[in-house]
Amino acid sequence: MxxxxxxxxxxxxxxxxxxxxxxxxxxxxxxxxVRPCDFNLAGAxxxxxxxxxxxxxxxxxxALDDGNRFYIHxxxxxxxxxxxxxxxxxxxxxxxxxxxxxxxxxxxPRRFGGVFxxxxxxxxxxxGPEPLGLRVHQLAERLSKTTRAIKNxxxxxxxxxxxxxxxxxxxxxxxxxxxxxxxxxLSLEDVRRLxxxxxxxxxxxxxxxxxxxxDYVDADGEAGGxxxxxxxxxxxxxxxxxxxxxxxxxxxGGRSTHFCPKCQKEKxxxxxxxxxxx
DNA sequence: GTCGATGTTATCAA
DNA sequence: TTTGATAACATCGA
Numbered sequence: 001m002x003x004x005x006x007x008x009x010x011x012x013x014x015x016x017x018x019x020x021x022x023x024x025x026x027x028x029x030x031x032x033x034v035r036p037c038d039f040n041l042a043g044a045x046x047x048x049x050x051x052x053x054x055x056x057x058x059x060x061x062x063a064l065d066d067g068n069r070f071y072i073h074x075x076x077x078x079x080x081x082x083x084x085x086x087x088x089x090x091x092x093x094x095x096x097x098x099x100x101x102x103x104x105x106x107x108x109p110r111r112f113g114g115v116f117x118x119x120x121x122x123x124x125x126x127x128g129p130e131p132l133g134l135r136v137h138q139l140a141e142r143l144s145k146t147t148r149a150i151k152n153x154x155x156x157x158x159x160x161x162x163x164x165x166x167x168x169x170x171x172x173x174x175x176x177x178x179x180x181x182x183x184x185x186l187s188l189e190d191v192r193r194l195x196x197x198x199x200x201x202x203x204x205x206x207x208x209x210x211x212x213x214x215d216y217v218d219a220d221g222e223a224g225g226x227x228x229x230x231x232x233x234x235x236x237x238x239x240x241x242x243x244x245x246x247x248x249x250x251x252x253g254g255r256s257t258h259f260c261p262k263c264q265k266e267k268x269x270x271x272x273x274x275x276x277x278x
Numbered sequence: 279g280t281c282g283a284t285g286t287t288a289t290c291a292a
Numbered sequence: 293t294t295t296g297a298t299a300a301c302a303t304c305g306a
Binding site for chain 3: 077
């Protein structure tokens with residue numbers, strides 16, 4: 001579930017509850033949730049103060065007072081909540097960080113997520129740029145280098161960091177671009193609309209505290225509200241909100257892909273490469 | 279009971 | 293090199 005807007009919402013709701021707090025205890029039931037898997041997380045965290053909490057792509061990055069950092073990735077079904085230490089522990093709770101009477105709890109039934117130790121210097125150099133700060137020429141340049149369908153390209157975290165299945169579909173709809181359009185065949189005008197569409201879509205989703213399909217909640221346990229405003233995702237065969245044409249679903253790269261066949265026509269496009277001095 | 283689908287991504291083979 | 297398929301896992305609904 002968790003893509004950029006959900007992860008940002010978790011960070012926003014987590015911050016006031018964690019910043020400046022001292023970690024007094026760490027329990028992890030499964031050592032596989034921590035990477036590297038032989039790392040002594042409890043030893044590294046006990047006694048430390050949480051000095052920073054930020055988002056990078058879909059990662060939640062924790063900064064500590066000794067200069068070390070680690071990040072948590074929620075995978076498909078991860079939840080990160082702050083609860084009283086006497087609250088019942090849910091099934092599939094893999095990590096509990098105790099900060100006084102409150103505990104940070106990581107629950108992840110499908111176990112696609114994890115806790116990743118970064119140390120003092122590692123940064124997300126393996127990830128693409130943040131979509132909310134992305135410039136048109138930057139996006140065009142990156143898209144011009146791949147022939148893949150635009151849907152698959154945008155899901156690639158090394159191309160742009162933070163988009164997932166829902167927000168790629170929603171952004172492509174908002175930009176009027178067919179998900180199968182080859183990335184390097186978009187016109188510069190297409191990319192301009194796409195860049196705007198991505199930002200508008202993500203900002204609206206953050207304002208509505210993300211989309212809850214099944215598992216997602218923020219740090220306070222609250223569900224998001226943006227799923228009610230989806231224009232294409234999960235709306236197969238329902239009328240397009242713009243033109244009433246039934247929304248289509250196809251499978252692309254193993255992922256469900258939703259679009260309006262009328263608003264997102266497959267058409268002849270330019271060669272982005274020529275527009276990018278490359 | 280079985281099958282297929284679910285928001286992610288590391289890994290493997292073509 | 294690039295990219296498409298697959299696997300990792302648990303749960304839910306048809």
